Structures are given as structure tokens and as C-alpha cells.
Amino acid sequence: MTIATSSPASVVLVVAHCAMRALIIDLLDRDGGRWTVTAVDSVAELTELADNTTVDPVLVVVDTADFAAVRRHLPSRLATTQVIVIGPEPDPAYRHAALSGGAVGWLSREHVAEELCDALRAALACDNDSPSTTDESVL
Secondary structure (H helix, E strand, O other): OOEEEOOOEEEEEEOOOHHHHHHHHHHHHOOOOOEEEEEEOOHHHHHHHHHHOOOOOOEEEEEHHHHHHHHHHOOHHHOOOEEEEEEOOOOHHHHHHHHHOOOOEEEEHHHHHHHHHHHHHHHOOOOOOOOOEEEOOOO
């Protein structure tokens, strides 16, 4: 299967903590133009964004505290959107809960800087090498 990456992948952040949100935005902005980032503070704002704009994310990055609400309230037009959860600490129980709840990835807050971009590319099942190339990897 070929994954086209001709334009940046759209990511929505549902991260309430302003310092973590700023870090994630900075990381994604510095990742070579691979991501278009929209940040919201809450699940209600995600729903409003989905209902009132043409934003069509392929990935949602969410705090573990909001994960269940995101899965319950994710608008139907975003039902296939992949979700990555950021948890409070590197605890296997948090990871298991997120993955068994339907997340495609999980990171602890302390590893976001080192692992976020790789986790996003893994969720897309491609390298997302640049916004103007095509990944010829076989899945």
C-alpha cells in the first residue's frame, strides 16, 4: 500500500495544559512542515470545530483525562480519525487502558519531546518524510 504525503497531515490537539500544548505545537512546527496543527482546550471545542469548520484531521492528540470523552463525542465525520493519548507517567496500565480503548498510540508526558513525531508517523503507517513526497513503504 502506498501512503501519499503530498500535503501536511492535519492534527488536532485536545490538550488543556497550556505548557504541554505549546510544547507539542513547537515540536510539530519544527518537524519539517509535515503537520498542520489546530489546538483546542476541550472536547466541547473539538466538537464545535468539527461541526463548524472544514478541518478534517487524520490524527487527534489528547490528554488521557479527555480520551474517553473524545471517543464518545467524536463527530461521526471524524469517526476514522486516529487518536494518540498522552498520559501522566510511563505506567503500563495507562498505556494498556488507552490502547484497549481504541487509541493507536500512547505516550507519557515525559517522553513527548522524544517520541511524539515518530508516534504520529506510526499512527499514519507511513514515514511522512515530507509534505511533498510519496512514501512507497509496503504495509
